[in-house]
Amino acid sequence: MTKPGTLFLIPNVIAEGTADEVILPGVKQVIKGIQYFLAEDIRTARRFVSSLKVFDSVEALQFSVLNKDTDAAELNNLLKPLINGNDMGIITESGCPGVADPGALAVAFAQQKNIRVVPLVGPSSLLLALMGSGLNGQQFSFHGYLPVQRADREKAIADYEKDSRKKGVTQIFIETPYRNNQVFESFLHTLAGDTLLCVAVDITGPAESIKTRKVSEWKKHKTEWPKLPAVFLFLAR
Incomplete structure (x- = not known):
């Protein structure tokens, strides 16, 4: 029986044009030895790999789509090169694969098939935001995206705030850039004045901003957030 290859989890940049700063030489060396890749978007994945300058050309590399619409039944076929002994890499659209x-x-x-999985070191907006927030880094919970509808979103925020106050846990969320201001307004409308709210925008990028304030302080000044990747964190007291 052929021994399976290794599945490498390849980090991507969070902010455009920062590969030289955030993608380590060791990660580039691993990528250089891989011919098969899975990605949400083949076009952007090719562009990312090309930007690393580890291949003379990316045309010979094989990319397959793995996205939110991929059915579990397709995995055996998608991962056939891995099963047949070839190393494969998963490239996320931003940050680290496998988280949101x-x-x-x-x-x-791969875990079910006892195939070796190797996560490579790279930028994580969630951890970098938590590190820079000054909030509780011992107990925290990541919830992904809040509901799109305002009423549902604010009910969820209220429930998460109760849990944060009871357990002392930092609550963490991400959002689609064009909804940054809507979500921020929902936090201000729903959270108690003494709850600490952190907004981390464009992490590792030129417009990076990580600010933590009481909700009552945020309300004193009108704030418009750019349409850039953002992480929202809060801690109720």
């Missing part, structure tokens, strides 16, 4: 990312499907499959 469809790459988790392939990782779960």
Whole structure:
């Protein structure tokens, strides 16, 4: 029986044009030895790999789509090169694969098949935001995206605030850039004045901003957030 290859989880940049700063030489060396890749978007994945300048050309590399619409039944076929002994890499659209990312499907499959999985070191907006927030880094919970509808969103925020106050846990969320201001307004409308709210925008990018204030302080000044990747964190007291 052929020994399976290794599934490498390849970090991507969070902010455009920062590969030289955030993608380590060791990660580039690993990528250089991989011919098969899974990605949410083949076009952007090719562009990312090309930007690393580890291949003379990316045309010979094989990319397959793994996204939120991928059915678990497709994994055996998608991961056939891995099963047949070739190393494969999962490239996320931003940050680290497998966290709020469809790459988790392939990782779960590999674990079930006892295939070696190697997460490579790279930028994580969630951890970097938590590190820079000054909030509780011992107990925290990541919830992904809040509901789109305002009433549902604010009910969820209220429930998470109760849990935060009871357990002392930092609550963490991400959002689609064009909804940053809507979500921020929901936090201000729902959270108690003494709850600490952190907004981390464009982490590792040129417009990076990580600010933690009481909700009552945020309300004193009108704030418009740019349409850039953001992480929201709060801690009720």
